[in-house]
Amino acid sequence: MIIQKISRVLSNYDNILPLFAGACAILAVLALLSLPLPYFEDQLYPKQIVPGSTLNPYDRGGPPFTRADIRLQYPENSPTAGYVTAYLTPFSLFLSRTTMYMGTTIVAHPGGILDEILYNTRGLDTVVEPTILFVSFAIAAYIFHRRED
Amino acid sequence: MNEIGGVPLFFLEFGDIVTYFSPFTLTLFLLALVFTVFVVVSRPERQIDIAFGADAFFAKEISLPELRFRRFMAIACGLACMGAMVTGDVFDFTLFVSLVGICNVGIVAAVRTYHVRDAAYQYGLVALAGTVPLFSAAAMVAATTGTLSMLELASPAAPPVPLIARALLVLGVMGEGMAPFYAAKAEMFRAPGAPYVIMCSLSSLLIFLRVTEVVLLL
Numbered sequence: 001m002i003i004q005k006i007s008r009v010l011s012n013y014d015n016i017l018p019l020f021a022g023a024c025a026i027l028a029v030l031a032l033l034s035l036p037l038p039y040f041e042d043q044l045y046p047k048q049i050v051p052g053s054t055l056n057p058y059d060r061g062g063p064p065f066t067r068a069d070i071r072l073q074y075p076e077n078s079p080t081a082g083y084v085t086a087y088l089t090p091f092s093l094f095l096s097r098t099t100m101y102m103g104t105t106i107v108a109h110p111g112g113i114l115d116e117i118l119y120n121t122r123g124l125d126t127v128v129e130p131t132i133l134f135v136s137f138a139i140a141a142y143i144f145h146r147r148e149d
Numbered sequence: 150m151n152e153i154g155g156v157p158l159f160f161l162e163f164g165d166i167v168t169y170f171s172p173f174t175l176t177l178f179l180l181a182l183v184f185t186v187f188v189v190v191s192r193p194e195r196q197i198d199i200a201f202g203a204d205a206f207f208a209k210e211i212s213l214p215e216l217r218f219r220r221f222m223a224i225a226c227g228l229a230c231m232g233a234m235v236t237g238d239v240f241d242f243t244l245f246v247s248l249v250g251i252c253n254v255g256i257v258a259a260v261r262t263y264h265v266r267d268a269a270y271q272y273g274l275v276a277l278a279g280t281v282p283l284f285s286a287a288a289m290v291a292a293t294t295g296t297l298s299m300l301e302l303a304s305p306a307a308p309p310v311p312l313i314a315r316a317l318l319v320l321g322v323m324g325e326g327m328a329p330f331y332a333a334k335a336e337m338f339r340a341p342g343a344p345y346v347i348m349c350s351l352s353s354l355l356i357f358l359r360v361t362e363v364v365l366l367l
Binding site (some may be wrong): 007013014016020021023024031037038039040041042043044045072073074077078088090093121122123125126128129131132135136138139142143145 | 162163164165166167216221222225229232235236240241244245247248252254257258259267268272274275279280282283289291292293294295296297298301308311312313316317320323326351362
């Protein structure tokens, strides 16, 4: 009987979103109650703020155009690791030398700071992320076009 | 390592993201692959509606542009499924799962039936909201263990993943199309065009099977 009642509520798809929101809220409260979670100090992908660096917070160490020491999960899979971060385009190099804003999200761009972690060792993530974006664009474009005909 | 899905047979490295093919993930991968090939080669069914009280029926035609778009979305969904089945990285897994969710909306977005479109909209909202627990789970795993690699997390020496991170991961995957939030998807199946619509169902079955392995591995 109770299953019948539950399934009757669930069969109305207008109830799905409030139900999911409720489940998220309950878990969020449980997550807050389980705080503080232990922070693991030995992070694989550290991100430290170096106050003097113009490449903040993407400064992975090392001067441009030389090899930097980078921590990797599987160093044997990325033999060229350490060479990519060091590369800055001439414009980015100019920015990093004259201003402190090179690392801000508005100024940082692919080819500006080629972030080693993002573009080399975790390259598959970088491919999947724009794929999600492009698929959403494709859906939106199709729906928009369909209204016109 | 904790071998829930069997001993890995083959590793495919993408830098730090190592996809692995164990008997379990390989089976799921092949299932997604076979169904994707099936979607590529098949033509959609033409749904027949019987008119009550009269000796008549209607066949719903699917126009060529609609067919093309839905086939494209079904193939994208199949590829995302294949990625989610074999990836050995927690963050990469969450990305593939959210791609599956968006592709599922895309498969039925082209349908003109009001009821189906409404259900797809509701499902899309849940899939959108589901990314919050999904990615917060990945962030929690990274913060509490220092790594995202499932192979590292599966080793006994790895720091324990908090229970709440696993719970958030499961809730996020549920939001992308599992019971009980599945009801909106059930309505979506009323859309004409059988092989493409079944991709919605198959993808959620596959990510359900995979997330059980991931949660037990962590």
